[in-house]
Amino acid sequence: MTTAATTTRARPQPKAIESLTRRLHDDYGDRAVTTQAVREQHSHGEGLADAALPDVVVFPHTNDEVAAIVRVCHAARIPVIAFGVGTSLEGHVAALYGGVCLDFSQMNRMLEVNDADLDCRVQAGVTREQLNAELKGTGLFFPIDPGANATIGGMASTRASGTNAVRYGTMRENVLGLTVVTADGRIVKTGGRARKSSAGYDLTRLLVGSEGTLGIITEVQLRLYGLPEAISAAVCQFPDLKSAVDTVIVAMQLGIPVARIELLDDVQMDACIRYSQLTEFAAKPTLFFEFHGSEAGVREQAETIESLAADHGGSRFQWATKPEDRSRLWKARHNAYYAALALAPGKQGFATDACVPISRLTDCVLETQADVVQTGLIAPIVGHVGDGNFHLVVLFDPASSDERAKAEALAARVGMRAIGMGGTCTGEHGVGMHKLDALVAEHGDAVTLMQAVKRALDPHDILNPGKTVPP
């Protein structure tokens, strides 16, 4: 863990805030809120406590309202921070220098669904679960699933991925276009419904993952997929971690289009068994699989993987074909973080987010596990191993500065190990305020360019200052 980069930037003058707040109250009435409780609620995401309160929270309804607010902030040089539902893990939404928090929860309309083109347009505040509920009956779905019921705007801003990125990609692959409010309060559309374009620079992808520092995303055009004819999930348990990871590597090399592959080490499996009552399983290294396709295709994929797993000492598959069995399994996976925390009540936890080329995955996971054992900390491993991404949930006693330091050192080593293997320390959680140093370690000279891009698109540094790129 690293802390936010040092900067000379200060919070705005109280007078400036006062006049801004008055104006926002006038324009937006009770949609501009300054109560302590609401400001606190908007001061942090999940993950480590790194709260910093915004001065005022506004709940906009339209692109024009967002643009108007940003214009006022731009003129007064006051920070603007976009807020979805606050599920980010790297301190993306903390208002480090105060300012206006734009809460998108009331911009949550579906704008269009184009069945024949397999795309849709939504306002940034639509959540992932809401989107899929609204798509019911169309035969389509939006697959990206980071676990949390995040907003689409937030997922686009952090370039989220999730358990089925191995098949469907990340937000990078699934955002076709955006409506964005620029730092000077203008409304710009990028990308669009055409499936490909080589006109102009790729502003869509530049903004996806920019964590609210280059523009405020207000609408998102998304790629949709036909619901697969058949879905089934299976669990396979292994005698040791290496066999489980090796199975994944071979499956990936063969290009089997598995929809999800999740690895849980013995500690994490133990935690999930207790927390989610998965009593039919043993506390052993485990892979969860999900297969999507035609009936025949799903059967074929599963048979191939089962025999690969058997070659590596894996158990027979335990199947979950009924929707309720499947959702119980994936719910257990999504709750892995809380299950890990429940292993040691009173301790706090944070997640690391390493991602390596798949050919280095076994080395990276095994070295990391050995490292964990060495530290004596509780830090189960769980991950979307199909794309080389895995997490440690590192637990530490908040009262013990020694243990916290140990935990942070472990996390730093995990990041550096991944970088050393040609990977990254942030596979899907983003940079936020915690990983600025790692960004420099990984990207070197490119950081200078990123800073230049930031200055070009936000010369006064009012958009989510202190995040994503070091000042």
Next chain:
Amino acid sequence: MLDRAFTSALARVVPPTALLTAVEDTRPYECDGLTLYRELPGAVLLPDNEAQVVDILRLCHAARVPVVARGAGTSLSGGALPIAQGVVLSLAKFCRILAIDPLARTAIVQPGVRNLAISEAAAAHGLFYAPDPSSQIACSIGGNVAENAGGVHCLKYGLTVHNVRRVRAVLITGEIVEFGADALDAPGYDLLALITGSEGLLGIITEITVKLLPKPQLAQVALAAFDDLEQAGAAVGAVIGAGIIPGGLEMMDREATRAVEQFVHADYPLDAAAVLLVEADGTPLEVAAEMAEIIDVLKASGATEVRVSENEAERLLYWSGRKAAFPAVGRISPDYYCIDGTIPRAALPRVLRQIETWAREFGLPCANVFHAGDGNLHPLILFDANKPGDRERTIAFGDRILELCIDVGGTITGEHGVGVEKIAGMCAQFAPAELERFLGVKRAFDAEGLLNPGKAVPTLARCAEFGRMLVHEGRLAHPELPRF
């Protein structure tokens, strides 16, 4: 002409054979695949290592000499068109495949490597590189990245931007920068996506890590004939709307089918108003299931005939016409002009009908052969440059088509890039606020505007000059439509 002191400085950083200044040597570089535009460069440089590229760019930066990068010169939008006062920097000697990692399924290659050469080298591991522009036997991977090239297989496997992991490039200042990472995702801004498709305006690419995919066990193609162009267009939407993403989904109209049949003799149905080629790939079971579904959808959409390839030779034969469409059209017409617009698939029937009507009005035959699944049109307007007025009418016809693409919510270039060809169209497609962002990005990389100036992104002043041509009666058509 370049300054003599400057050329002698260049001569000190590259060997004598790598610096061409005589007109007879630079002539081959005067144009790329878009031969409508030509210009002799001040010099052509052929470095063979990155240190030379750094030295060259430093010299050009110090002397404020523009630099145009060039790969295989197959650009269809004039991306490699030289500048008289500048140098052409050819990457032709960067032609080595540096490494293939079959486990990570990646290849590290130099920019001058031919697209097809990557798949040929990867075949030993059962892998291939998916984006396959029709020029893949000749075009270079560096050019593919610079133009974000597409191809037949991009519908299922994505464009170049989806298939590149890491790019190493030299900035105009001579700084070496790496974009992206060998792992799935890289933190911070997605500069990799920014440099992909940047048409040589942001940096000179010196090394690329591409993703490789396992070769599908089986591929099969269905050839469907339609009596009616609009019906064929609707069938494309029906296939995708059924949730099928075929390995390839291409269309040829009657004009195109007749031209290619004389060339490849694939026994295409010559009476059909349009032919669709729909490919399924995967394991034999998957292919069987998907192909059955495809055939159902095609028949329900009004196909008069559906044939399915029975073996690999037949599959390649069905594709041969599509792949050879451009040279085939070149045989039947003295000149042709290839347009590259992309529209939402649902608009295909309307746009195809309109193009047909205009072809009659302009008196210019138009062959349509294109990536239907992506909605990426490639109308080929047939003309004779020696006939007075033909060239002007052709360009007017092409502009109409591109304006229509914008009108229906599409874009003026799907995969060929903007280059010099579509610089005016950029003003119609993008509003000033958007163009300003582009220019801001450009300044962040190349403040002096020395890399490939005059291409890809117009200045606002230039748009004001073009305004008369594309804005009718002082108003932009359909201002409410999303423009991007």
